[in-house]
Amino acid sequence: MRSHRKFARNFLGGISGGPVPEGATSTAPSETEHRFRVYRNNVAHGLSRALARHYPVVERLVGPECFAGLAALYIERHPPRTPILTEWGGRFALFLAETETLSDLPYLPDIARIEWARSRAYHAQDAAPLRPEDLRRFAERIGEGLQLYLHPSTQILQLATPAGSIWASQQPDGPRPPAPDQWCAETVLVARRGIAHVITVVITPATGRFLAHLMEGANVAEAHSHAGDGFDLNAAFALLLENALIVGAGHREDQT
């Protein structure tokens, strides 16, 4: 066992740029290093593509070559600590924020936050929406003390840049990106409508506060009181219903 441990340690050292592991050989020993590089390249390529599947817009914005370089650095600093590849890559936004050469793209970490939230929403647990007539019944009976339970995929991102609008501009037939004089902080709702459709919607900061409070367990009246200026309760309900995001309702301790 001790020797297999040593073998694995040396092999992984070689994969991350160290020398070809001791004991590795081939029928033409002068070619051993070239052959070892197949493994090194497979690992680097496989992980880099896995990251790109989470972050297609980041890759588009920086270009594939720059992205591969960033991925190599990210792999070195934050290698996968899970056998589930789709769960690796969650620190990419922080990593991008710490990467000084990207400081002229200040919105890039926020784009990565959106894309990670979209991946999580894609895999989130299923939950059937409450039927509108049931919701109405609850609302009439309970009034503003109503507790709402949102779809498990629901995430509210408070971003310091207009990354939601920039993300949208990178989609097929997307709108133009915001002009520099329209730059402002944005609140973005990421969630999944039904089984398949991941949504990314720029919402008002007040709606964002309202939803965030609902998710933390506030009832509708409490969340409403925290939403602040410019909050439109009807518009917030319309957004939730349109995207099938209300999956339960009731009093605080009797969820339906």
Place this chain on the structure above:
Amino acid sequence: MRLPAKPGLGFKPEHYPAIAETKPDLGFFEIHAENYMGAGGMPHAMLERLRQDYAISIHGVGLSIGGPDPLDTDHLDRLSALCARYEPESFSEHLAWASHNGIWMHDLLPLPYTRETLNLICDHIDQLQTHLGRQVLLENPATYLLFEESDIPETAFLAEISARTGYGLLLDVNNVFVSCVNHRSDPRGYLARFPLEKVGEIHLAGHEEEELPSGPLLIDSHGRSVAEPVWALFAETVSKTGPVASLIEWDNDLPDFATLMAEAERAGGILAGASHALAS
């Protein structure tokens, strides 16, 4: 439970609409276990739908059976849960390793074949089979390197694992060809020594080729159609084993579904021929 002795395809979500619409005549679909470990959403919805019409093979790529560390028990639990949910006709893993000290490389890495690694792998397999409560198939790898400390041939290594653990074998004919060409040995000799009676499934895939001073280096890329010499080895193998569940793997540079079906139909024709040959 067994996979039908017919051709199957690796399932790609991109092809789901074509599959749902045409209900192709295939024996089974194979999925990578680790792609179906999220809580919900499309991956499970598609797999549940697929399960209604087809036999399913779950193929693990993350357990690191050939690694020095104890198997990850959380991962064993996840594999158990996946098998309990979908009741696949087959579960398979690799003679390879992928992780050490808590870091996963997400690639199938090679190992020396020694008494030490043989005992370790048999222990890991016993643990896996006990955990899943079912027989498992182990796949032969495609390799690019040899190791000085190896003192057991790969075929003998696999045969002894299978004899000791009751494990079945997944024979990847493309991997046999790739490894034998890379190590300048005869794939027919390899197959003659391989315990064919233990084979529960066959894999077929495409590979890339580059030229080194000493000759070709083949890379198991899963990105193109199955090569002619691999088809020939496949036909020779099934003429001895009789029809076996046979998978076309195509994971990169994905073609349209019709191209994959043409590969599966070619495999199906060879399997039908093997069935007639054995009957006559």
